[in-house]
Amino acid sequence: MPELPEVEVVRRGLEAVASKKQIKEVWVPTPGVVGHPSVEKFIALLRQKQIISFDRHGKYLIVYLNNYKLVIHLRMTGVLTCEDQPPPLESRHMRMVILLQDGGTICFYDQRKFGKVWLLQTGEEDYAGINRLGPDWLNEANWELFKERLKSRKRARIKNLLLDQSFMAGLGNIYTDESLYRAGIHPSKRAGELSSTQLYDLYHAIIQTLKEGIEQGGTSFSNYLNTTGEEGGYQNSLSVYRRKGQSCQNCGSIIQKIILGGRGTHFCPNCQDSAG
DNA sequence: AATACTACCTGCGTGC
């Protein structure tokens, strides 16, 4: 599931190959992938545009063009690849292909059709919802800002809060569970129950976990691939996520799994202090 | 306003 590290690895892959390139043609075999504007306008407007740069806010990828930006969200099973040749039109799960003037392509595949793309004119209404996002965990967050934003969110369970993209943007289920383990905090704890020291540890655990995820190329469980079609490596470094029933690498206790925020939540009952 | 829960979607693993 693409979270901040996976989207950042993809962003870097696109930047290396497609910066400054001109768009020749766009295919949209699955019209539902376009959130805004209409598919016809989307294709007509993208044609001949030049790609300026690639940005990221949380899990959103932003492609800057002249007077426009193309916003892409991979949701759970989206994969963006750069290929030298256009893929066959009947390729499985192919949702959108951007063909570049130099013959290269940017291909968007998505097994479960949750992923979306939006083309927004500069100053146009935010159809993609990026204005609702909180600060990006790596590009904008700092300890003071984290502490400040926590003030109005004391009642929420810390796991639910970290998954809330309007609080801070970029964490998903995997990196949330891993960060809470690293900080020794039980996911059921209310934010307001945590000491200043615990929050400080948590902030740094999150930054460190996200950075490690990027360094190892992201986490691949079933779907995630980078722009050259390769898997990430962080699934081999996980301490709790999808390790229910296995022993904690620190104390040997059995990793537990509960449901929080409607999501599978993994933790060590010994290393992460109990819920209050 | 803050918080929590569910629908959306498809492939895969499990159990009968």
Next chain:
DNA sequence: TGCACGCAGGTAGTAT
């Protein structure tokens, strides 16, 4: 062998 079912999770929408 075949089939029903539960599960995976990011986000919008809804309810409290």
